[in-house]
Amino acid sequence: MLTAATLVASILALHLPSPVIAQSVFAHVFIGNTAGYGVAQWTSDIKLAAKYHIDGFVLNIATPYDGTTSTQLSLAFQAIDALPASVSFKLLLSFDYLGGAGAWVDADVIKIMKTYGPNGAYFHVDGKPMVSTFEGPSNSNIQDWLYINGSIPGGIYFVPDWTSLGSEGFSTDLVDGAFSWDMWPDGPENVSTVADSAWVDWLSPARKSYMMGVSPMFYTDLPAYNKAWVWRGDDTWWRRWQQVLEVLPEFVEIVTWNDFGESHYVGPIYHPGVPNTPTANATAYVDGYSHQAWLRTLPYQIAAYKHAYNPTNPAPKVAKDKIVYWYRNAPATAGNTKVTGNNCKSDINLFGYQTCFAVSDVLQDSIFAIVLATKSVTATISIGSGEPTVFLNLTAGINFISRPFSGETGKVKVSLSSGAHGEGPAIVSEPVRGVANFNAYVQCAGGC
Structure with missing residues (x-):
């Protein structure tokens, strides 16, 4: 009725x-x-x-x-x-x-x-x-x-x-x-x-x-x-x-x-x-x-x-283990720049409207990664010859992990216990030619 x-x-x-x-x-x-x-x-x-x-x-x-x-x-x-x-x-x-x-x-x-x-x-x-x-x-x-x-x-x-x-x-x-x-x-x-x-x-x-x-x-x-x-x-x-x-x-x-x-x-x-x-x-x-x-x-x-x-749509399912990771290659305090933290008034941002912050107050000096796993895995992230940071018991599905630079420099290495591994460009203490670049390297390792 x-x-x-x-x-x-x-x-x-x-x-x-x-x-x-x-x-x-x-x-x-x-x-x-x-x-x-x-x-x-x-x-x-x-x-x-x-x-x-x-x-x-x-x-x-x-x-x-x-x-x-x-x-x-x-x-x-x-x-x-x-x-x-x-x-x-x-x-x-x-x-x-x-x-x-x-x-x-x-x-x-x-x-x-x-x-x-x-x-x-x-x-x-x-x-x-x-x-x-x-x-x-x-x-x-x-x-x-x-x-x-x-x-x-x-x-x-x-x-x-x-x-x-x-x-x-x-x-x-x-x-x-x-x-x-x-x-x-x-x-x-x-x-x-x-x-x-x-x-x-x-x-x-x-x-x-x-x-x-x-x-x-x-x-x-x-x-x-x-x-x-x-x-x-x-x-x-x-x-x-x-x-x-x-x-x-x-x-x-x-x-x-x-x-x-x-x-x-x-x-x-x-x-x-x-x-x-x-x-x-x-x-x-x-x-x-x-x-x-x-x-x-x-x-x-x-x-x-x-x-x-809409729950009638299929639930997400990870087909292959992979790790997608990204980072800047130098600390936010390194290099010469006129870039500001926020769109605030400056010699360049003539129409800025926000409060000014130092770039280093806004950005985080860390490596970030999304791990897509078919089952529980362990992930590692290391910088140069330093000890790896270990992330135990990541669950099947999507996981987010990160670790700070902690003053270390060198190539970035990532791995999953299921076999995926990758190596990214080095983190350096000062950028090339001394000019700051706040863009991110983005890479994928594993079933990519």
């Missing part, structure tokens, strides 16, 4: 993303860093992301539309359309209002969405193409989006990043959900879910979805762009995915696939996309610092999220 309560619940459920579409995980891709990509490069990146269980790319596009943006959008969709049926992957757009030549013109947004929104490769929620932004929450822009939504046949599923307004800073009537850029900590604190919880508490009563950001780190040294700061991110690749299991957002966005200048890339290093000018030379801290090993933990982390969000 259909009770009144059941009827109400059924009606409310119609306004939520379906469980098949929710619990999707995307990676943020800066189109501006893909100039020179061809279909083959897009295909390679898409297959790599899909291999590690990422469901799609959020393509960040900035003005002007003509040029790199229009060319690369076309090539990305061509690559998706040419994929074999066995590869399930989608694209969706995030309109950048702070980069490029300024705010988007309504006509261009409408043109783009009419072109790509109906494409089978585009990600849809409840039959509508999902659309996001990077900022742009001024009153005039909000009115623009109301007009844009009404100009797209069937409308859009609108999940903007208007983080600068904060939760409750705009009416939930304007959106279908929200994405928060608050995914790094402030000062010498670990990243928390305080901001996420505020967004969820505001969105949930209105039956709106939340897209949560996950990022492994943040370090930039690009004076030409008024950017030279670092946020604590030492254990964030572990901590943030654990927080996803607490918050259980409808969507997760990994920031980023390819922002090399801010060091939070998890995709392959594409050298033409790395800033390289005398005053904006990210190659100095990106070359030799691949982050692709972080992808190795994703199948388990994504499966854990999807299972927790």
Whole structure:
């Protein structure tokens, strides 16, 4: 018998993303860093992301539309359309209002969405193409989006990043959900879910979805762009995915696939996309610092999220023992730098807004590792000729371990009692050429 309560619940459920579409995980891709990509490069990146269980790319596009943006959008969709049926992957757009030549013109947004929104490769929620932004929450822009939504046949599923307004800073009537850029900590604190919880508490009563950001780190040294700061991110690749299991957002966005200048890339290093000018030379801290090993933990982390969000999804299971480890190669106090701890006002960070901290107050001089184990194992981490730190009885599944530098220098060695072992570049007392580099080495040993 259909009770009144059941009827109400059924009606409310119609306004939520379906469980098949929710619990999707995307990676943020800066189109501006893909100039020179061809279909083959897009295909390679898409297959790599899909291999590690990422469901799609959020393509960040900035003005002007003509040029790199229009060319690369076309090539990305061509690559998706040419994929074999066995590869399930989608694209969706995030309109950048702070980069490029300024705010988007309504006509261009409408043109783009009419072109790509109906494409089978585009990600849809409840039959509508999902659309996001990077900022742009001024009153005039909000009115623009109301007009844009009404100009797209069937409308859009609108999940903007208007983080600068904060939760409750705009009416939930304007959106279908929200994405928060608050995914790094402030000062010498670990990243928390305080901001996420505020967004969820505001969105949930209105039956709106939340897209949560996950990022492994943040370090930039690009004076030409008024950017030279670092946020604590030492254990964030572990901590943030654990927080996803607490918050259980409808969507997760990994920031980023390819922002090399801010060091939070998890995709392959594409050298033409790395800033390289005398005053904006990210190659100095990106070359030799691949982050692709972080992808190795994703199948388990994504499966854990999807299972927790919807228990009918398979529980995560580790297929092969592996250890993914990362670290900086020198103490935070070593080397010359104008980088600040936090985005605070300085000679370079002209628009800084946070309290300044010494870099050494923010960063932790340690080696960090995620151990994926098929059964109970013992792990070791050592530096140079020093005694190894031993981690006994790690459990089957996912484990996090770390050990401090403790003043030791030399090559980093890791091992598992099940046979996996690896060796990483040496930790040194002073960086090469005396210039500090706060980027992380990321490596994988074992069944990688």
